[in-house]
Amino acid sequence: MSGPLLQIDGLHIAFGSRSVWRDVVRGVDLRVSAGEVVGLVGESGSGKSLTALSVMGLLPLGAKVSSGRILFDGTELVGMRDGAMNKLRGRDIGMIFQDPLSALNPAIPVGKQIVDSLRTHASMTRRAAEARVVELLDLVGINQPAERARAYAHELSGGMRQRVMTALAVSSNPKLLIADEPTTALDVTVQAQVIGMLDRIRRDLGIAVLFISHNLDLVASICDRVSVMYAGRVVESGAVEPLFDAPRHPYTRQLLRCVPRLDGGTGPMPTIPGLPPRFGSVLPGCAFTPRCVVSQARCSAQAPPMRRESGHLSVCWEGVP
Amino acid sequence: MIRLHRLVNGFGGPAGFLGALIVIALLVMAVGAPWIAPRDPLLVDISNQLLEPGGQFPFGTDQSGRDVLSRVIWGTRASLSVSAIAVVIGMAGGVTLGLIAGFYRGGWIEQITVRFLEAISAIPILIWAIALVGIFGVGDMRVGPFVLANEAKLMILLGLLYIPTLARVTYTTALVQSQANFVLARRLQGTGGLRIMVSDVLPNCLSPVIVQATLLLAIGIIIEASVSFVGLGVQPPTPSWGNMLADARNYLMSGEWWISVFPGAAISLAVVGFNLLGDGLRDRLDPRHAAAVLAT
Amino acid sequence: MASLFLRRAGVSLLSLLLVSLVLFVLTRSIPDSPARIVLGDEATPADIAHFDADHGLDKPILVQYFRWVGGIVFHADLGKSFTTGLRMNDQVANTLPVTLELVMLAFVVSVVVSLALGTMSAVLRDTPLDYGARLIAVLGVSVPGFWLALVLILFFAVDRDWFPPGGVVPITDDVYEHLRSLVLPAFCLGIFYMAVLTRMTRSSLLDVLGQDFMRTARASGLSRPRVLMYALRNALVPVVTIAGMSFGHMFGWALIIEQVFNIDGLSHALLQAIQQRDYAMVQAVVMVFTVVFVVANLCADVVNASLNPRMAAAA
Numbered sequence: 001m002s003g004p005l006l007q008i009d010g011l012h013i014a015f016g017s018r019s020v021w022r023d024v025v026r027g028v029d030l031r032v033s034a035g036e037v038v039g040l041v042g043e044s045g046s047g048k049s050l051t052a053l054s055v056m057g058l059l060p061l062g063a064k065v066s067s068g069r070i071l072f073d074g075t076e077l078v079g080m081r082d083g084a085m086n087k088l089r090g091r092d093i094g095m096i097f098q099d100p101l102s103a104l105n106p107a108i109p110v111g112k113q114i115v116d117s118l119r120t121h122a123s124m125t126r127r128a129a130e131a132r133v134v135e136l137l138d139l140v141g142i143n144q145p146a147e148r149a150r151a152y153a154h155e156l157s158g159g160m161r162q163r164v165m166t167a168l169a170v171s172s173n174p175k176l177l178i179a180d181e182p183t184t185a186l187d188v189t190v191q192a193q194v195i196g197m198l199d200r201i202r203r204d205l206g207i208a209v210l211f212i213s214h215n216l217d218l219v220a221s222i223c224d225r226v227s228v229m230y231a232g233r234v235v236e237s238g239a240v241e242p243l244f245d246a247p248r249h250p251y252t253r254q255l256l257r258c259v260p261r262l263d264g265g266t267g268p269m270p271t272i273p274g275l276p277p278r279f280g281s282v283l284p285g286c287a288f289t290p291r292c293v294v295s296q297a298r299c300s301a302q303a304p305p306m307r308r309e310s311g312h313l314s315v316c317w318e319g320v321p
Numbered sequence: 322m323i324r325l326h327r328l329v330n331g332f333g334g335p336a337g338f339l340g341a342l343i344v345i346a347l348l349v350m351a352v353g354a355p356w357i358a359p360r361d362p363l364l365v366d367i368s369n370q371l372l373e374p375g376g377q378f379p380f381g382t383d384q385s386g387r388d389v390l391s392r393v394i395w396g397t398r399a400s401l402s403v404s405a406i407a408v409v410i411g412m413a414g415g416v417t418l419g420l421i422a423g424f425y426r427g428g429w430i431e432q433i434t435v436r437f438l439e440a441i442s443a444i445p446i447l448i449w450a451i452a453l454v455g456i457f458g459v460g461d462m463r464v465g466p467f468v469l470a471n472e473a474k475l476m477i478l479l480g481l482l483y484i485p486t487l488a489r490v491t492y493t494t495a496l497v498q499s500q501a502n503f504v505l506a507r508r509l510q511g512t513g514g515l516r517i518m519v520s521d522v523l524p525n526c527l528s529p530v531i532v533q534a535t536l537l538l539a540i541g542i543i544i545e546a547s548v549s550f551v552g553l554g555v556q557p558p559t560p561s562w563g564n565m566l567a568d569a570r571n572y573l574m575s576g577e578w579w580i581s582v583f584p585g586a587a588i589s590l591a592v593v594g595f596n597l598l599g600d601g602l603r604d605r606l607d608p609r610h611a612a613a614v615l616a617t
Numbered sequence: 618m619a620s621l622f623l624r625r626a627g628v629s630l631l632s633l634l635l636v637s638l639v640l641f642v643l644t645r646s647i648p649d650s651p652a653r654i655v656l657g658d659e660a661t662p663a664d665i666a667h668f669d670a671d672h673g674l675d676k677p678i679l680v681q682y683f684r685w686v687g688g689i690v691f692h693a694d695l696g697k698s699f700t701t702g703l704r705m706n707d708q709v710a711n712t713l714p715v716t717l718e719l720v721m722l723a724f725v726v727s728v729v730v731s732l733a734l735g736t737m738s739a740v741l742r743d744t745p746l747d748y749g750a751r752l753i754a755v756l757g758v759s760v761p762g763f764w765l766a767l768v769l770i771l772f773f774a775v776d777r778d779w780f781p782p783g784g785v786v787p788i789t790d791d792v793y794e795h796l797r798s799l800v801l802p803a804f805c806l807g808i809f810y811m812a813v814l815t816r817m818t819r820s821s822l823l824d825v826l827g828q829d830f831m832r833t834a835r836a837s838g839l840s841r842p843r844v845l846m847y848a849l850r851n852a853l854v855p856v857v858t859i860a861g862m863s864f865g866h867m868f869g870w871a872l873i874i875e876q877v878f879n880i881d882g883l884s885h886a887l888l889q890a891i892q893q894r895d896y897a898m899v900q901a902v903v904m905v906f907t908v909v910f911v912v913a914n915l916c917a918d919v920v921n922a923s924l925n926p927r928m929a930a931a932a
Contacts, residue, residue: 056836090838097836102829107850107925117837152926168837436628443632445910447869448887452903455891456644543761547873550763551888566764570877573771574782585764592759 003074005208006032006055006176011068013050013059013232023066025050026232030210032176037202037209039219039240041255042229043276048212051229052178055210056095057085073175091121094169094207098181100161104153110164111137111149114171121172136167139204141197159190163197170201177202180212195222216259220244228252231277231287238312248314250295251288286316294318330605337601343594350397358391362560371572374579381579383568389579392560393587399561400591403476403554404541408534410480415487416523416530422488423495423526424518435492442485447544450478454553471556475548483537490533494526501525528606535599539592546588562588625918629911634686640903641682644896650674651699654894672699695901700893705901708886713905715785716875716882720867722799723807728860731811735818735856739826740845750815757812762870766805766877773801783879802878806870810863817859822852854925861917865910 013025025047032038040048053059055070057077070077072093077085097103105113114136115129124132130149137145140163153161162182169177179198183191199222202209213219219226220240227237228249236249247253257270274291286292289299296317304317329338350357366386374381380389422434454474461470469477498504499522507517548554549563557564562584569581652660652668660668669675673684688694695705738750774782780801786794825831825848834847872884883902890898 058832058835086835086838086840088838089836095833095836097829097833099829103833105830105834105847105850108847113834113837116839116843120837120839120843165833168833436631439628440632440635443629443636443907443911443914445865445869445906447866448872448884448903448906451869451872452887452891452899453643455887455899456647456896458647539758546761547763547870551873551876553891566767570767573767574775578771581764581767585761585768588761588764589759592761593755596755596758 003071004031004033005036005073006030006210007069007071008051008055009069009071011051011054011070012066013047013054013063014066015063017062021064021066024063024232025054027068028229028232028234030227030234030237032208032210034175034208035206036225037211037223039223039226040210040212040229041214041216041219041226043214045276046229047232048229049180052095052180052210052212055178056089056093057082058089090117090169090174091172092174093176093178094172094174095178096162096165096169096180096182099185100158100165101153101185103165104161106153109150109152110156110161110168111151114149114164114168117168118171132171133167136171137164140164140167140201141193142167157190158186159194162186162194166194166198166201170205170207173205174207176208176210178210178212181214182211183215183218184213191218198222216244216256228255233287233315234313235288235316236312236314242312248312248318249316250292250318254291254293332598333601333604336597337604340594340597340599340601343590344598347397347401347591347594350394351401352398354395354398358388358394360388360391362387362391362395363558364388371577371580380583381577383565383580384572389565389583392565393562393583396560396562396565396584396587397591399472399549399555399559400542400545400563400588403472403479403545404538406476407479407483407541408537410477411483411487411537412530412534414481414484415489416491416526418484419488419491420495420518420523420526423492424499424514424522426496426499434488438485438488438492441482442489444482446479446482447547450475450482450544451548451551451553453478454548471554475545475554479541479544486537487530487533490529491526494529495522498522498525532599532603532606535595535602539595539599542588542591542595621922622915622919625915629915633908633911636907637686637904638682640900640907641685642678644900645678645681647896651896655700674699689904695904696897698895698897700895700897705898708898709883709901709905712881712883712886715880716868716871716884719799719802719806719874719880719882720864720871723803723867724810724860724864726803727807727811727863728814731814732818732853732856734811735815736822736845736849738815738819739822742823750819754812754815754819757808757815760808762805762809763873763877765808766801766874769801769805770877783877785878785880802874802880805877806867806874809870810860810867814856814860814863817856818852821855822848825852850924854921857917857920857924861914861920862910864913865906868906868909 008028008030011025011028011030012023014021014023016022028047028051030038030040030051040051042048050059050063054065055072055077057080059065065078068078072088077088104110111130111133114133115126118124118129118132119126133149134145137148142148142160142163148156148160148164153164156164162185166182182198183194186194195218198209201207211219211223223240225237225239226243227234228243228251229235230251236243236247236252243252244256247256251272254270254272258272272291277287277290285298285300285302286295286304289295292299299317302317304315305320306313306315307320329335332338332341364387366382369378369382369386371384372378372382372386374389378388378390380393383389383392418434418438422431422438425431454471457474499518504517504521507521545554545561546563546566549561550567552564552567555561555564557568565584566581569577569584572580650665650669651672651674652665656664656668666675673681676684685696688696693706695709697704698708734750734753738747741747770782773779781794781798784798785802786798788795828851831844831848834844839847868884871882872887874880875882875885876888883905887899887902890896890902
């Protein structure tokens with residue numbers, strides 16, 4: 001296969017109604033190759049979840065892709081008819097959501113929800129699908145999978161729900177898994193277990209993962225590459241190690257400084273002063289200028305240039321003569 | 322222009338505003354009936370029997386030569402007063418019970434109130450209203466020093482039967498509100514329970530109650546009309562939309578349509594008005610509670 | 618599930634006992650005693666005492682009540698009318714079937730139509746179809762059934778001979794004519810609850826369609842019909858509750874409809890009993906209706922528990 005599995009070029013997503021539309025995602029480029037794990041990092045409201053939902057064709061009411069391309073396996077997804085898109089969902093692209101309790105149907109046993117997904121994408125007898133569900137639940141590390149399959153979401157623990165959610169998302173062996181803050185709603189102790197499980201599953205099944213999170217440690221631990229988003233734009237992207245070791249964009253640097261460390265010594269936790277720009281407001285220059293510690297006069301007036309060095313991209317005026 | 326816009330939005334949009342206008346018009350008719358009605362609604366005039374609408378009788382006349390327009394206007398009074406007083410009684414009882422049960426949650430007070438409400442909600446309203454009016458007889462009833470007209474009995478019965486619905490609405494809101502942080506803060510200040518309940522919890526429970534009460538007003542109008550229609554409500558010769566329709570029934574086949582159409586249209590208009598207003602208020606005051614529970 | 622049912626049934630039974638006691642006391646507290654009504658003003662105190670002794674009316678009210686309830690529970694016997702001497706069981710057996718058929722017909726049609734209309738309205742939100750369904754819903758709750766009945770009789774039975782203007786042709790005479798004679802009454806009876814349930818279905822479904830788990834269902838690539846089933850499993854819970862209440866309330870409205878269409882049903886019998894001051898009959902009919910109402914609500918609870926297990930767990 002040539003080219004990446006998922007290729008997003010110049011994606012703009014707008015919110016609005018009738019004639020008034022405002023871009024909230026402004027020109028995102030993203031690539032995920034087969035088998036690769038790519039992290040998408042940013043504060044809430046930075047547009048990372050919207051970007052993910054646009055890949056699934058599941059943008060909320062009142063939001064639309066206003067321009068750009070999303071290629072999956074060489075097929076253009078933007079403007080694809082919902083019927084065709086629906087064949088991809090669940091079969092080629094799976095998705096895990098943040099809060100597994102509200103993401104699982106409360107009125108249907110969890111096993112049955114997986115059975116329905118399986119039988120939608122492959123002709124299987126009910127019995128075969130039920131057997132497969134037990135295998136899947138076992139795979140995601142659920143004890144007594146046959147009994148748990150008959151349980152309802154509210155009868156399971158948080159960690160177990162997210163395992164079920166994962167089993168549902170990977171049930172039809174997708175090529176790409178989108179995990180949207182999969183551990184944010186979980187206890188810290190459970191987080192590590194679920195992440196470990198996710199990492200094992202994607203290796204076993206050879207699934208590429210687009211991992212969305214605001215937790216930098218998590219991203220550093222499981223991703224190959226990472227893109228950092230701020231106010232609807234990717235401001236820095238590259239392989240995990242160089243990016244974390246030598247971040248180029250001031251936002252990434254300030255963000256990394258905010259991660260609590262055991263060897264960090266005493267003193268107050270550093271924070272980034274100020275707030276992200278208001279939803280949908282447009283600045284001519286870099287959106288981070290008001291909060292940036294190294295901002296210059298041209299930052300707020302002119303859009304910063306994209307600079308790429310050995311695959312490490314940064315969008316900033318800093319160091320530009 | 323902007324003020325009009327804000328006024329319209331205050332009733333949850335154009336539909337709610339239209340409902341408010343209808344309700345206001347009805348109130349004006351009910352209160353001002355003696356001045357608005359062109360004729361005496363009880364004046365029998367054999368020479369003007371069953372006249373078609375037109376001329377000095379815009380809505381025509383009935384079998385006794387009475388002016389249908391004037392009777393429809395006076396009928397507003399009977400319908401609205403039964404419906405409104407029933408809702409007031411229902412609110413007095415329902416809000417009190419619901420508030421107490423929700424505020425003193427987890428105790429025996431809550432248990433008893435909730436069970437009591439459950440028991441009354443096992444009652445089908447309309448059948449009981451009809452049966453009880455029937456049992457007490459349609460004439461005036463003497464209770465101690467008071468004489469209750471038939472309308473008064475109907476009001477009280479409907480009011481009692483509204484209690485569970487209104488109590489349930491209050492109870493569910495009060496349950497949530499009583500655990501809110503501002504109530505906790507008041508408790509920490511040492512404010513007494515009763516005082517918190519009345520001055521802090523109660524005002525926050527009123528929105529859904531008002532919405533529900535508006536919808537019950539609409540239902541009350543239909544119930545009053547239905548009960549009067551079968552002869553157990555407002556007694557002739559006092560005009561009410563329901564008993565006018567009962568008279569009209571005999572003239573339906575012979576083609577005197579105006580006797581039945583105008584009171585019927587008045588009922589529908591009133592019910593539409595209260596429903597639109599209720600829906601509008603719900604959009605405005607209580608948007609989360611999208612589905613109201615109807616009482617009949 | 619079974620324990621939930623038993624608990625609900627227990628509560629309902631208690632409610633029924635309480636409610637029947639209230640009803641009994643009220644019917645006994647009217648100013649005219651049955652003896653006065655039957656024997657007239659000329660009756661001597663001795664006559665009245667004799668009458669009361671014959672009918673057990675001289676006993677304390679609680680004793681009378683427990684005899685009455687005992688008769689219903691242990692012998693399925695609603696008692697005898699003091700005024701006409703007729704057995705209430707026969708009266709009810711003669712009149713209940715028509716009312717039951719009428720209400721069932723109205724109920725089934727209005728539930729089926731409202732589920733279809735409400736679902737369509739929610740799925741095709743803000744399309745002309747949705748506006749149409751919402752308009753029908755507003756009109757349906759606003760037009761009183763008995764007035765609609767008058768208008769429809771005028772239009773379809775008097776002006777045109779499509780349906781009979783009143784009465785019910787016995788099913789044993791002619792099945793087609795029997796059904797034809799039920800169309801107008803059932804329609805007038807059902808339209809109000811059809812409108813109510815359509816609105817409920819629509820708003821409840823819209824609420825559920827916005828939930829996270831619906832996004833998961835779409836993300837799993839499920840077919841549209843199945844996605845809708847997933848939504849309905851959750852959306853129908855409040856609708857079923859109201860439908861259960863509607864079934865019971867329809868017996869009340871049937872009273873008015875039976876009056877307009879001259880149908881000799883149980884509701885009509887209640888009205889007659891009121892006019893004849895036959896309070897034992899009033900009591901019996903109201904009790905029958907209340908039992909139907911309570912049972913219908915109980916059925917709704919059971920349906921809901923099977924639709925949504927979390928309901929059952931929370932209850």
